[in-house]
Amino acid sequence: MSSNERMTKITLVGTKDIMKGTIEILHSLKIIHIIDFKEQDETFEIGKSLGEVSIFSELLLSIRSILSKFDIRPDKVKTIYIKREVSRELEKEVYETENTIKMYSEKIEKISSILKEIDRIKSIGEITEIGIEKKLISSIDTLLSSKSRLEKQRDKLREEMDSIIKEKSAYLLQYEDFLSSEIEKMEAPLRFTTTKNTFIVEGWIPENKFQELKNILKKKFGDRVNLDKIKYSDEEPVPVEFKHPTPVKPFELLLELFEYPKTREIDPTFAIFITFPLFYGIMLGDIGYGLVIFFASLFMKTKFKTEGWKMILGILEYSSLYTIAFGFIDGEFFGFDIFALLGIEEIFGFKMPILNRIVDFMPIMVLSISIGVLHVLLGLTFGFINVYRSHNLKEAILKKGAWIILIFSIIFIASSVYISNIFLYFGSGLLLISLILLVVGEGFIGLIEIFGIMSNILSYVRLMAIGLSSVGIAIVINSIVTDIVFPKGGIFVLLGYSILILGHIGNILLGILASFLHALRLHYVEFFTKFYEGGGIKYKPFGI
Amino acid sequence: MAELGVIVVVLSSVASVILTGLAAAWAEKHIGSAAIGAMTEKEELFSKGLVLTVIPETIVIFGLTVSLVLLFVVLPQLL
Numbered sequence: 001m002s003s004n005e006r007m008t009k010i011t012l013v014g015t016k017d018i019m020k021g022t023i024e025i026l027h028s029l030k031i032i033h034i035i036d037f038k039e040q041d042e043t044f045e046i047g048k049s050l051g052e053v054s055i056f057s058e059l060l061l062s063i064r065s066i067l068s069k070f071d072i073r074p075d076k077v078k079t080i081y082i083k084r085e086v087s088r089e090l091e092k093e094v095y096e097t098e099n100t101i102k103m104y105s106e107k108i109e110k111i112s113s114i115l116k117e118i119d120r121i122k123s124i125g126e127i128t129e130i131g132i133e134k135k136l137i138s139s140i141d142t143l144l145s146s147k148s149r150l151e152k153q154r155d156k157l158r159e160e161m162d163s164i165i166k167e168k169s170a171y172l173l174q175y176e177d178f179l180s181s182e183i184e185k186m187e188a189p190l191r192f193t194t195t196k197n198t199f200i201v202e203g204w205i206p207e208n209k210f211q212e213l214k215n216i217l218k219k220k221f222g223d224r225v226n227l228d229k230i231k232y233s234d235e236e237p238v239p240v241e242f243k244h245p246t247p248v249k250p251f252e253l254l255l256e257l258f259e260y261p262k263t264r265e266i267d268p269t270f271a272i273f274i275t276f277p278l279f280y281g282i283m284l285g286d287i288g289y290g291l292v293i294f295f296a297s298l299f300m301k302t303k304f305k306t307e308g309w310k311m312i313l314g315i316l317e318y319s320s321l322y323t324i325a326f327g328f329i330d331g332e333f334f335g336f337d338i339f340a341l342l343g344i345e346e347i348f349g350f351k352m353p354i355l356n357r358i359v360d361f362m363p364i365m366v367l368s369i370s371i372g373v374l375h376v377l378l379g380l381t382f383g384f385i386n387v388y389r390s391h392n393l394k395e396a397i398l399k400k401g402a403w404i405i406l407i408f409s410i411i412f413i414a415s416s417v418y419i420s421n422i423f424l425y426f427g428s429g430l431l432l433i434s435l436i437l438l439v440v441g442e443g444f445i446g447l448i449e450i451f452g453i454m455s456n457i458l459s460y461v462r463l464m465a466i467g468l469s470s471v472g473i474a475i476v477i478n479s480i481v482t483d484i485v486f487p488k489g490g491i492f493v494l495l496g497y498s499i500l501i502l503g504h505i506g507n508i509l510l511g512i513l514a515s516f517l518h519a520l521r522l523h524y525v526e527f528f529t530k531f532y533e534g535g536g537i538k539y540k541p542f543g544i
Numbered sequence: 545m546a547e548l549g550v551i552v553v554v555l556s557s558v559a560s561v562i563l564t565g566l567a568a569a570w571a572e573k574h575i576g577s578a579a580i581g582a583m584t585e586k587e588e589l590f591s592k593g594l595v596l597t598v599i600p601e602t603i604v605i606f607g608l609t610v611s612l613v614l615l616f617v618v619l620p621q622l623l
């Protein structure tokens with residue numbers, strides 16, 4: 001499962017005269033994750049930026065203010081734009097655009113404020129009664145009568161401004177894009193180490209790109225530049241670039257919120273992809289709620305296009321599918337017992353619903369704890385592999401294996417009640433072995449940890465409890481409406497529907513949040529503590 | 545004497561939900577305000593704060609479980 005890109009640490013040393021060319025190359029390749037220069041001394045100092053950054057920054061600032069004020073985004077502009085070099089002419093054009101837009105918005109604002117005044121005078125009522133001079137009154141009347149004219153003028157100005165913005169938006173976007181990358185290039189030396197005549201870049205690149213970069217640099221600059229792999233210690237944070245298939249991608253967010261994995265560690269994203277929506281579905285488990293969340297996240301995907309939102313909505317989408325599936329098992333549709341209402345008693349020989357969450361909470365609790373045992377065991381197995389990779393087999397058995405044996409021994413002892421006494425003896429034997437291993441591995445303190453792992457497993461009871469409370473609220477809403485409000489008839493029917501809609505919207509929001517957070521917590525607190533160390537950083541190649 | 549047992553079981557199940565509920569609320573109150581405080585310094589701590597805030601909910605979940613077990617497993621044996 002360790003499918004992530006292998007990174008290698010490099011240094012790039014070159015003479016200062018080729019620094020600009022090197023930056024160009026690195027920027028266009030978009031592969032190097034630069035490590036910022038930190039320690040200064042007499043020989044090594046921080047580089048200076050190329051050229052005047054401040055002019056560029058000012059320009060960029062005014063462009064961005066226009067872009068954000070009128071909400072211009074790349075996905076809204078259809079026209080394709082071509083890149084142009086920055087020149088005086090372009091600069092002048094940007095400032096001109098800014099000024100015209102400013103002029104228009106000022107005019108519009110003035111007219112709006114006059115219109116507001118007119119409305120206020122009108123709201124006073126008949127002016128003649130106050131006893132103002134006749135002349136004044138007639139001028140006020142002309143002012144009032146000019147209202148429609150002013151309104152027309154304002155609309156015209158608005159239209160004109162919109163057309164200007166529409167015309168310029170593609171060009172502004174292009175310019176913004178160009179300027180920000182230009183500034184990034186100019187400021188790149190601030191991240192380099194420099195001496196009097198040379199510059200040094202430290203950073204990470206994917207291992208398979210090393211030769212390619214080396215060839216390109218050699219071809220262009222010959223001996224004036226040198227690229228080398230260097231050693232790094234285990235403690236150093238290594239950038240991580242995931243290589244997951246698209247369905248798994250959204251779940252990287254859950255690692256991002258926690259911490260990125262170390263290189264040699266097992267990357268748990270795939271496991272999360274399976275278990276997170278499962279837990280979510282068990283907790284929410286309602287056909288209606290699942291459908292609402294599914295379509296809501298599909299709809300929101302068209303509105304929110306940032307990377308973070310895409311990931312959250314992707315996670316919700318998968319989770320809602322599980323929610324619908326568990327809704328069929330629980331037989332719930334917005335809290336109603338759907339199978340009873342439809343008169344379906346069995347499907348394929350199964351009594352429907354398979355599990356009623358109110359009546360059968362005991363089986364669900366047992367199911368939850370069993371899932372907990374499996375999940376914790378999975379975590380411990382990952383931990384075993386991690387310790388085995390970073391240390392050796394002995395350590396792995398003492399640190400993680402002992403816990404695995406302990407959990408198995410408890411499973412055997414517990415199942416001996418139902419199966420046979422041999423299991424009891426077998427389990428006790430295993431228990432003894434695991435306890436000895438624990439004491440050898442971690443000392444007597446290790447025994448206290450047993451309570452920790454027990455509470456970890458019991459914590460999965462929340463899969464039942466959160467679900468129970470969510471169903472509880474839904475049923476209360478439904479019974480208030482169907483038993484109390486609807487029978488009164490008349491206007492109360494309307495009230496009943498509004499209670500239903502508002503109540504279920506509230507319960508859905510609560511359900512989304514609670515199920516999400518508790519599923520997350522089960523992963524962070526119960527699952528990750530068994531194996532996950534973290535300490536990686538996000539791979540941010542120069543040029544993106 | 546059976547009736548005394550029933551009363552004790554019912555009261556315990558009530559107490560286990562009420563007390564653990566209060567305990568979880570109290571703990572979450574402190575964590576929540578600390579999380580908000582941290583967020584004013586560093587806004588990206590929002591997600592971590594949110595996760596930390598729900599951690600004490602385990603208390604009330606255990607309380608609910610104990611109460612359910614008392615009502616539906618222990619109580620029927622006394623009746």
